[in-house]
Amino acid sequence: MNAKAEDHSEITLGFQGVKYCAPNHTATPILSDITLQIRRGETVALLGRSGSGKTTLLKLVNRLLKPSAGEIFVNGQPTDLMDPIRLRRGIGYVIQEGGLFPHYTVAENIGLVPGLEGWGRDRIDARIAEMMKLVGLELGEYGGRKPRELSGGQRQRVGVARALAADPKILLMDEPFGALDPVTRAELQNEFADLAQRLGKTILFVTHDLREAMRVGSRIVLLAAGKIVADARREEFLRVEHPEVRAFAASFAMPNEARA
């Protein structure tokens, strides 16, 4: 596969003055003044504490939630004019523990969206094989297993494979590696960072872990109390002058200082 084709003129994902209030809590918006543009092929880590609104922001993209104000654009088109089913079929989605269907085998989970899209059986089977190879799982050994017969890390791999199966241009990930042990977690983060480089997808990745954001993201957007407080390339992020950035940096640096 060729190197990541980055075309900086092309905005894949756009938020324009977006606000989101939970039903019945209109006084305190969960997100406000969100304006953000993400170019094709970027891997953006959405960083923030619990309750900062990062998962909400993610769910606005595929219309699992609808914004209270403002507009969201996918491939230049406002999402409120699009059929949500069509919109979602073109966007991969990975959540913690994968959200795999427990009654389907690994292969059936991965082949689900291609099946919904009406692909032929042979093409689906070929795609399942391709996706399992991509995430490093042996088809013969794991294809027929149910999710409960896999380890946490393997389930997460299947979650990624399933999200990529119908070849979406955009991938949304909500703390996908959050439930894993630290060693497996670091392995998957590094593998995934490589994968993201190779695939050239536009990726929005929610995390509360600065280390993870640095490993996976080419750009880091920091949310605090429902607002974007920092937005910088990975290399420059720690130099941003904002108390919340420093708070994250401090939590990141502490173990080293304690050792010194």
Added chain:
Amino acid sequence: MNLLDFFSSHRAEILQATLAHLFLVVVSMAIAIAIGVPLGMILVKRARLRAMALGFASVLQTIPSLALFGFLIPLPFLGGIGTRTAIVALVLYALLPILRNTVVGLTNLDPAVLEAAEAMGMTETQILMRVRFPLGLSVVLAGVRTATVITIGVATIAAAIGAGGLGTFIFRGVAMVSDAVILAGAIPAALLALGADAALGLLERKLKVV
């Protein structure tokens, strides 16, 4: 009269009553499932209607069975004396456990799985048929099992309105003050209930998705 003597001398009659009983139960359960399961599926996405339907089914359940049979007799089409009235009453009784378990089974699911299904671009119908139904099926079946056991018991009372079945022995035994005759109805009814419970329990465990 000795119980074993009565059983052996009335073998054919007991067998015939058991078959009549089974007929009442099978027909009533088939109708109750055909109404309760699709209704439960429709109610998954309609919270207000769901509360109303479950409330209505609960009220039906509180009516004493003998009274319900009595109420139905004067009704046109549904009522009268005989099997048809008995089936209507049995269906009404079986409805609540089936409806309640269908609703609970199809709604009380891992939210992460439902969110993933929606995010992947499955339509409501696809989520219902391919995710909710297979994952909730064992709970639906538990409702069918409860309803079947209840129906086998309540069906003995159907004899009071001339619907036949094992209840005929029980009512006759009460009138004759004969334990043997009562047991000729009660024992096969109990065995039917135990058998249905065990068989459906087995099926339920088989369909359970861990």
